[in-house]
Amino acid sequence: MSFDALLILDVLLAALLLMLAIAALHSHSMHQSIILFIVFGLVTALAWARLKAPDVALAEATIGSGVAGALLLAALRDNRSGSAITPSPGRPAWQVLSVTYLVIGLMLTAAWAFLDAHANNSGPRLGGLVQAELANSGVGNPVTAVLLNFRAFDTLLELAVLLAALLGVLLLGPARPAPRPAGPVVTQLVAWLTPLLIVSAGYVLWVGAHAPGGAFQAGALLAAGGIIMRLGGSRYSGLPSGFWMRLIAVGGSGVFLFVGLAAMSGDASLLQYPRDWAGTLILLIEIFATLSIAASLVLVYLGGRPDAWAPDQERGHA
Amino acid sequence: MNEAMALTIALPLFGALAAAAWPGRSSVIGILSVLLSGAAVTWLFTLVMTHGEAYQLLGGWQAGLAIALHADFLAAVMLLLTALVALAISVYATCYFRSPRDAARFWPLWLLLLAALNGLFLSADLFNLYVTLELLGLSAVALTALSGKRAAIRAALRYLLVGLLGSLGYLAGVAILYTGFGTLDMQQVGERIAVDPASEIALILMTGGLLLKTALFPLHFWLPAAHSNAPAPVSAALSALVVKAGFYLVLRLWTEVFAEAISPQGAMLIGLLGCAAIIWGSWQALKAERLKLLAAYSTVAQLGYLFVGLMLLFTTPMGQDYELVLGAIMLMALTHGFAKSSLFLAIGVVQQRAGHDRIAELDGTSQRLPATTFAIALAGTALIGLPPSGAFLGKWHLLSASIDAGQWLLVLVMSIGSLLAAAYVFRVLGHAFGNAAFASRPVNMALQEWPALALGLVATLLLGLGSHWIWAFLEISS
Amino acid sequence: MIDLLSAALIVSGLFFYFAGTIGLLRLPDTLCRLHAVTKADNLGLGLLVFGLVLQLSEPLQILKVLLIWILVLAASAGGGQLIARHVQRDPGERS
């Protein structure tokens, strides 16, 4: 395949993404907007794959488009069952105009700066360092090496971000009521897909050490299993209750932090794994992170505290 | 030394996880974690004071590849402020959130917020700072919504969207910087910054995003609702610490990363916005009918002083004057941190006792809640900048630096701001000391009253009388 | 020879996709569109998959492609059924 043929594909993808973004942002029906956003996410995953970022493509398809799309669709249902949709008042013309000019100005400046920076600097950047140290990281996939070793501190804090969001969602009230039971075809499909998703999550987790994949993609796949079970009419999406649920939710960052602190002996810093153990420790952290991510994503999809849980707490507020 | 840095972040994080896993024990776990991480901060602080800056590459990888932690004097001071204010807020919170349900909701998020703050003060990596910003933002939003009241939820939602916009602006700047310079390490980026398009647009995007989070006028529109509708301990943390974190990052980026790329016009612009913030915030505080709203607008105004200081920093030549201004900024930030948390905690006591916080109906508070009223008076003294508060010295140095630089507008604005502050503080005190029947019965609330009092005392007496060490240390370290 | 056969299968698969898409755009109501899309796309996908299988040599890769085929079939059957049920419940959304 010649270089030019691929560039045509690039231009087409870019145009498609632009159209989808504009349509998603300005479509008249919110439902349509969300569907377009999900499509936008999937096409973005294609763009990631085209830019040789398969890890990101997997994450975008499962999390950025899949889980986020499911969240948005569920939120739209709140709208229908709840209060009437308030017709959104338009902004005065001067605001629209000034914001538009401002944003266009910012966009052109940023584009100019990007072109300038891009033209003047094209080297391996940090990629060279990663390649040089990859053999010492314990894993063969450079992205996993960055996520769980070189920049593991980012990932630890990121799990904390997910936990903060989960705690926030839980304190906001009980979960949505379970959907009405689905028909036989869907129920069968769910019964059939769920084990498959669990197996593929395990595969993606395992393969992440040396090929695209890892804890986040695996966690999202597991979460997809939970979300599908919920759509099939399952009340708790297969999650355990009470103490075990809480333990799974904090387990990812807990094990991560514990390993990071335990590594800190002698001259070693936080998260400085012993070299021989790095691969094993990373796998251990990833297993717990996968479970935490999956549980957190399913819980935020349920939209709050599932009602039968946590009997020590009062139900509802208002 | 390096253990101390790691522990200041790891301890509150560990506490948060434990408190989330055992909600029934969350108060005990919470207090314990705050004490332990306070001890780690104190340890780190003494180490920085005796041995100088601490620097560590996490994971033992080389610079650039690893995330670096860096504790200099400024970071150590901010950590200490956070630890002390957090301790007072935590003691207060054990009484404020009495029901186990509320406590179980408060503590894990509060500890996550502390971990994010400590991480933000220590991190020397541009992307890692983004993650700490998001952790800070999301936990702060969740805490704002804690009461579940409609106004609080609405404020929290807006706070979240604004915060996300701010952090994505910051992240866009980081993306441009990585395109241009190929690294995320603050020190390495700082060495490569030049007057070129990438540096300039990154400066605009990152500063703009952070100003949105720091609520500098006219980007403050979200702050009064969020700060005034959160539960009292959360308001105290938001006003005293969370907005400071945004300012801290701006200060850090401007002095350490973008110093080469900042034009005098840019510094002027920030200074003018600071002036507008002082006038507008003070005026709105004067007009406010509720105490919490007054305190929130006062935060808008006080942030203005910090940015006026930032402008002076970039118009004063390096040397002793530079350190005077830097010390003044730090002192203003510290004083405001202690005073505003004291004020919000005290308002919380008044609100719980009286059932409202309408200023016009506060008469008689001083008889029922003498300690709390005294705390409000102390905090007010510091907000106005009367001697012997720390803000007095801070403002004094800012004023003399403005006079030296011939910036008469700043002198005028700061004087007007102080007068307005005096007006809004005395308006509150006038009512509080007024004689009238106070509807509620006197209750011994020592554990809830003394944190505010202690913070107020630190703001007025300790920082005012003992602040010379800041300059002494800045001179030694330069 | 194999290349030719595989190309023929892929091209005819693409034709069915094209037909399905036209049906989606042109047919008057939801059920008809659903009919066009699911039927034509399933056939198109099958042809595409067999065309690709002819190009592959490793058994594991062949297995993966076949797995994709089965999964897409199951998903489109489930999805199509869901949409149809939805239309049955809310006849207002027929068009």
Add this chain to the structure above:
Amino acid sequence: MLETSTLYGLLGIVLASLGLHAVILQTDTLRRVLAINILGVGVFLVFIATAYNGPDAAPDPVPHALVLTGIVVAVAATALALALRRRLESSAEDGDDE
């Protein structure tokens, strides 16, 4: 000369601008959340475009890892925003306005 990474980098900037424009001007919460997500994708595109080193060389894995982190943070924030919105909608029914 137009090349792949420049194209996607510029596309990222345009998408981010579209998102920024919509998040400021739209009034519906759901649409604002959507706009924030598109703004995020735009920023991520700049990172990934920078990481691309041409069709033959391996890309820089560091921005890939950063974007993975960013995607998870974005979905966490989206979830919190939607939960807040749901609470706001349900309390509108009860009419417990202060």
